[in-house]
Amino acid sequence: MAKEPTSKSQIFLKKLSQMEQFTEAEQKHKIEEMDDVMKEMxxxxxxxxxxNGLFNKITKIIEENGLLIENLLLLLKRIGYLKVLKGILLYGFEESSLNKRIEKxxxxxxxxxxxxxxxxxxIDICECYFLLNEGIFSETLSICxxxxxxxxxKKEEDEETQKEKEIALLALSHIDRHYFFRQELYLKEITEIIKHQQKHRNLTKLAYQSVWKFLINRFCTNNFLEDTIVNELHFGREAVRELEELTRRIDWKKKKEERRKETEEEIALKRWLDVINYFIPPCKLWNEELVELINSIVQLFRAAKDNHSVISNQCIYPLRNAAEKRNMKIEDLLKSGAIDAISEEMHRRTLNEGVAFECLQFFTxxxxxxxxKKRDEMEEEQRKATKMEIFEKMEEEGYEDIIASFHGVISIRYKYNRELTLNNSDYFVNV
Incomplete structure (x- = not known):
């Protein structure tokens, strides 16, 4: 009689419990095998x-000399690296005895x-600490x-060094964006890393994205960084470049069921969209590079909308945030195709409530x-022409019926913080 297949979690736990039986070299080999198992989870x-229980169990294995410190850190780094890429929050580590041991x-x-x-x-200890923790970090920030x-x-070009740099930057990018700390602790170095990458293009895609995520996370609590980000380091231009290159690398024709697991490019794209979405609301500066960024997001939406709803849905949020920016012209949103993109999304049969809410907020x-009203007569004429063009688009798409149908989903009004009006005329541009 055939045995039932063993789950990946059971395989991992079995290998972990056997650690004390192996030599240092054998432990490293087993950790490689455990890494392969985790990737498939x-x-x-x-x-x-x-x-919390598993991390406490690892502490016990260390105390019984069943796992060498170097191998412990190797294992924790692999866990933390995959946890961040998979977008999972693991609060069990924070409450574990292992976390206290790492801090010490x-x-x-x-x-x-x-x-x-x-x-x-x-470096290894700091990487484990940042990758595995959630939320605000303690006084170890000034050390790590x-x-x-x-x-x-490091300027070395070899593959091993590039991987080390990627993990270090990924760990930094995981520092909670609501936590403020002094620019003197990071700005000179981060600026150097970004400028070096712009000149030499030698970081991995994930590493470069992580540099920007770290910096934009700091911008969320420090508006003084805005000029550096927008005008000195050209965030808009760099984000456009990265989005377009990653978009070209993905096979968008693959059906959802054919995507066994996310590719590195898909992971990097999703993280870029998160960073852009954090950046737009507090940004007061606006320039042509950022207008072009909106264009790139629309193009990404169009590439992803048929077979990758997770990424296409993520595109909606920065577009909605851009619509709220006073220095983002409505005409630019119209020319970029953002209005058409939101319209197409609202026609999706499987549209979820959160995305529906964002779409309706966009048009509101x-x-x-x-x-x-605009004081300048030329601006007023432009405004009227734009209103007419948008109204005609909305009328052609049958918006009144679409919006009325969304009001039938009552939970939209209660699930989200901002209520939506029940007056359909509020979603139209009356000329």
Missing amino acids: DRNDFFSLFT MIIEEEMKEEEKRNEKLL VPCLLKAAL TISRRLEE
Whole structure:
């Protein structure tokens, strides 16, 4: 009688429990095997496996000398790396004895005299700490941030160094965006990394995206970074370049059922869209590079909309946020195809409530802005012409019926913070 297949979680746990039986080299080999198992896990399995109990179990294995520290850090780095890429929140680590042990190791290594300090070990510990933790970090920030930036500033081109830089930058990008810390701790180094990449293009896609995510996360609590981000480092131009290159690398013709797991390009694209969405609301500066960024998001939406609803849905959020920007002209949204893109999304049969809400908010914002009077007569004429063009588009698409149908989904009005009006005329541009 054939045995039932063993789950990936059980395979992982079995290999972990056998660690004390192996030599240092054998442990490393087993960790490689465990890494392959984790890569194949879906989000639910991964989330269910890595609990407070499992991390406490790892602590016990260390205390019994069943797992060497270097191999422990190798294992934790693999767990943290995949956890961040899979977009999973694991609060079990924060509450575990292992987290306290890692924090203690960081402080103890930092306190050593410089000649006795193991820099490689400190980098590894800091990476594990940032990748596995969620939320705000403690006083270890002042130790870990400079340490990881130093690792990311290495100029060597070999594959191993590039991977080390990628993990260091990914760890930095995971620092909670609501946590404020001094520019002196990171700005000079981050600026150098971005400018070096713009000149040499030698970072991996994930590493470069992570640099920007780290910087935009700091912008969320520090508006003084705006000029550096927009005008010195040209975020809009760089984001356009990365979006367009990643878009070209993905086979958009693959059906959903054919996508066994996300590619590196798909993961990087989703992370870029998150970063852009964090950036737009607090941004007061606006230029042609950022207008072009909106155009690129529309093109990405069109590429993804048939067979990759996760990415196409993510495109809606920055477009809706752009519509609310006073310095983003309605005419630019119209020319970019953003209005057509939102219209197409609202026709989707499987449209979820959250996206429906964002689409309706987009048109409410457009209508409200076009109803505002302009002092300049030329601006007023342009406004009227734009209103007429948008109204004709909306009339052609049968918007009254579409909007009325969404009001039948009552939960939209209660699930989200901002209520939607039940007056259909509020979603139209009355000339």
